[in-house]
Each structure stands twice: as structure tokens, then as C-alpha cells.
Amino acid sequence: MTETFQSWGMTHDWAWFTATIAGILLIALPLMLAVAMIIYADRKIWAAMALRRGPNVVGPFGLLQSFADGLKVFLQETIVPSAANKGLFLIAPIITFTVALMAWAVIPFNSGAVLADINVGLLYVLAISSLGVYGVVIAGWASNSKYPFFSAMRAAAQMISYEVSIGFILICVVLYANSFNMNAIVEAQRGHGLGIVNGFVFNLLMFPIWVMFLISSLAETARAPFDLTEAESELVAGYQTEYSSMSFALYWLGEYANVLLMCALNAVLFFGGWLPPLELEILYWVPGWLWLFLKIFFFFFIFSWVKATVPRFRYDQLMRLGWKVFLPLSLMFVVLVSGWLMFTRYG
Structure with missing residues (x-):
């Protein structure tokens, strides 16, 4: 990735810095989304094992429940x-x-x-x-x-x-x-x-x-x-x-x-x-x-x-x-x- 940024005219130091930040975001942002969805999956698995429905109202199949909970605590x-x-x-x-x-x-x-x-x-x-x-x-x-x-x-x-x-x-x-x-x-x-x-x-x-x-x-x-x-x-x-x-x-x-x-x-x-x-x-x-x-x-x-x-x-x-x-x-x-x-x- 550093070489790609260097081909765009950046110096090596700036290319390395930009590539590192991009790599961090490529990991951190999908991980944050995965955490939100894995909380939903966790609740659905517990519900299935207890013969309950779990989150099923907010969004299709309840997929937006974690985001609704996040908005609630944010406010x-x-x-x-x-x-x-x-x-x-x-x-x-x-x-x-x-x-x-x-x-x-x-x-x-x-x-x-x-x-x-x-x-x-x-x-x-x-x-x-x-x-x-x-x-x-x-x-x-x-x-x-x-x-x-x-x-x-x-x-x-x-x-x-x-x-x-x-x-x-x-x-x-x-x-x-x-x-x-x-x-x-x-x-x-x-x-x-x-x-x-x-x-x-x-x-x-x-x-x-x-x-x-x-x-x-x-x-x-x-x-x-x-x-x-x-x-x-x-x-x-x-x-x-x-x-x-x-x-x-x-x-x-x-x-x-x-x-x-x-x-x-x-x-x-x-x-x-x-x-x-x-x-x-x-x-x-x-x-x-x-x-x-x-x-x-x-x-x-x-x-x-x-x-x-x-x-x-x-x-x-x-x-x-x-x-x-x-x-x-x-x-x-x-x-x-x-x-x-x-x-x-x-x-």
C-alpha cells in the first residue's frame, strides 16, 4: 500500500503514514460493524436456545437493534x-x-x-x-x-x-x-x-x-x-x-x-x-x-x-x-x- 501512495507522488514517509492510517481504518471500521452485528447474533443464539424470538422488531429481522441500542446510550x-x-x-x-x-x-x-x-x-x-x-x-x-x-x-x-x-x-x-x-x-x-x-x-x-x-x-x-x-x-x-x-x-x-x-x-x-x-x-x-x-x-x-x-x-x-x-x-x-x-x- 505504501508503494501505491508513493506512485501518486507522495514521499516515502508520508506514503507510509497514509498507508498505516488506511490500514488501521480498514481493520477498525469493519471491526466496529462486526461488534454491532455480533451482539445481535449473540442475542439471537441465546433466544433460539431458550425457545424465544430475540430481537425481531427494529429493522428487517431485527438487524438494526444493536444500532438502536447504540443511539439510545449515546443520547x-x-x-x-x-x-x-x-x-x-x-x-x-x-x-x-x-x-x-x-x-x-x-x-x-x-x-x-x-x-x-x-x-x-x-x-x-x-x-x-x-x-x-x-x-x-x-x-x-x-x-x-x-x-x-x-x-x-x-x-x-x-x-x-x-x-x-x-x-x-x-x-x-x-x-x-x-x-x-x-x-x-x-x-x-x-x-x-x-x-x-x-x-x-x-x-x-x-x-x-x-x-x-x-x-x-x-x-x-x-x-x-x-x-x-x-x-x-x-x-x-x-x-x-x-x-x-x-x-x-x-x-x-x-x-x-x-x-x-x-x-x-x-x-x-x-x-x-x-x-x-x-x-x-x-x-x-x-x-x-x-x-x-x-x-x-x-x-x-x-x-x-x-x-x-x-x-x-x-x-x-x-x-x-x-x-x-x-x-x-x-x-x-x-x-x-x-x-x-x-x-x-x-x-
Whole structure:
């Protein structure tokens, strides 16, 4: 894209700057639209599983319901509690929403179609996703209210707990791919299963690792059954209790952007990303970005399915699963995968 702008007479610096801004908009604007539509899809999936209709009035088939809800919160008054730390109170949702978008910079939508094709892409994703907890913790503290503060403490403990096991899980992916680059990780999955199936998940060693990653993704994004940060029966609405108008909407949008990110990571790290499921020439006629979007929606359906059917965990169960089950299991699989690769690849 930089070369295209240079051919229009721009200097290299201005062409690079314009190309970067254009790339950001090409990702951010469709992502915002996808978040609005995925909220609609989420509600329709829950409704179908509960034998209800879901949104079906605003627009054809209710497709404009999310936009109507967005307009409603935009027109509401932003209320800041008198005892709150106003600066931090207002910046917290901005942090959450911004961080949710930043991680998409290294997600490859097709071969070479990535905003920042850096060699440490996976480390970048891990670092950026870790920053999401700051928006929640700052909101809980700045609200100067006990229920948001309790929720913030829960969020910090929950996200840190599951990030440890996610880190060990990602080490297994890096060992198999022999790279931190997201494009290289996708390419390493080409024909990985029996020479014809694209994806690490079809490896007997990697399948249980993917299951742990999927469950950890639910906990990392505070989705049901791990939505202890906003358990209504205990914490009213958690860290969002004192928020209203667009500040509340930013948390809502940030949460779904994070969910979509985790769905994309499941697809990219374990299911071949933009590669077709099988190494068949006819399947490559379908654009790679379409395969990626289909896989993302498949994982989002699983997220919604779990939310509609699995009851919420108690907090001690959540911590026990993270520290006493996933942590030792993920560490054990690091040893198994590295040992297997030493024996087969370098032995």
C-alpha cells in the first residue's frame, strides 16, 4: 500500500503514514460493524436456545437493534459520581476499548494481509491482552464504590490466573511453529494433520491444549460461566455499576471486541487461520479471509452456546480450575511437546 501512495507522488514517509492510517481504518471500521452485528447474533443464539424470538422488531429481522441500542446510550446523560476520581473514571473505559482494538494489528486475515507483520506478533498479543485488566481495575477503584471495587479485585485475580496457563499454552504453539510470527504460525499448520488437514488441533498432543486455551479464553474475557466480575446477585453489575451512557457502551463494545479477538486467536493458532480445513486445491478458490471469518463465527457460536447453557462458576471453583488444574496441565504439556519435538524433529 505504501508503494501505491508513493506512485501518486507522495514521499516515502508520508506514503507510509497514509498507508498505516488506511490500514488501521480498514481493520477498525469493519471491526466496529462486526461488534454491532455480533451482539445481535449473540442475542439471537441465546433466544433460539431458550425457545424465544430475540430481537425481531427494529429493522428487517431485527438487524438494526444493536444500532438502536447504540443511539439510545449515546443520547443518555453521562453521570459521574461526586466522590469518584473523575479523570480515571472517564479514562478507564477508553483504555479497555482501545486495548481491545490494538491487538488486531497483528492478526493475519490472509497470506501477508496483516497490518504489522512483526516477528514477535504472539508476544505482542499476549502483552496487549494483559493490559485489558487495567481498564477494569481503574474503573473499580475510581468509582469509589464497594461493589465495583470488589469486582475489580476479582477481575485482576481472574485474568492474571488464566494468563499464566495461556502463556504456557502459547509456548507449545511456538514450539511447533518454531516462530512467534502469526503468519509463520498459520503456515506451519499447512497439512499438519496427516498431511491433508490444516491445523494444530488435529495433533493428539495439541488437541487438549486447544481445549484448555478455549476455556481460558472464556475466563480471560470474563464470559459465562466465568463472568464473576459482574455477577449480578453479588456485585449488582460489577465494575460497570456506576457507569452510564457512552462510557458504559465502551465497556460493552470492548468486551465483544475482546471476545472476537479470542475467537480469532483460536482460529489462527489452532485451526489454520486463513487456510482451508483441507489441503485441496478446490478449497483454495474460497478467499482466505472468508475461511478465517467462518472459523471466527464458529468459535463465537461456541462462546454463545456456553453462555446460554452453562451455569456460572463459584469464585473458588474458578480459581481452583486456573491454579490447580490448568497451570500444572499446561506446564506438563510444555514438557511433553518439547520432548516429543526433540525426539522426532531433532533426534
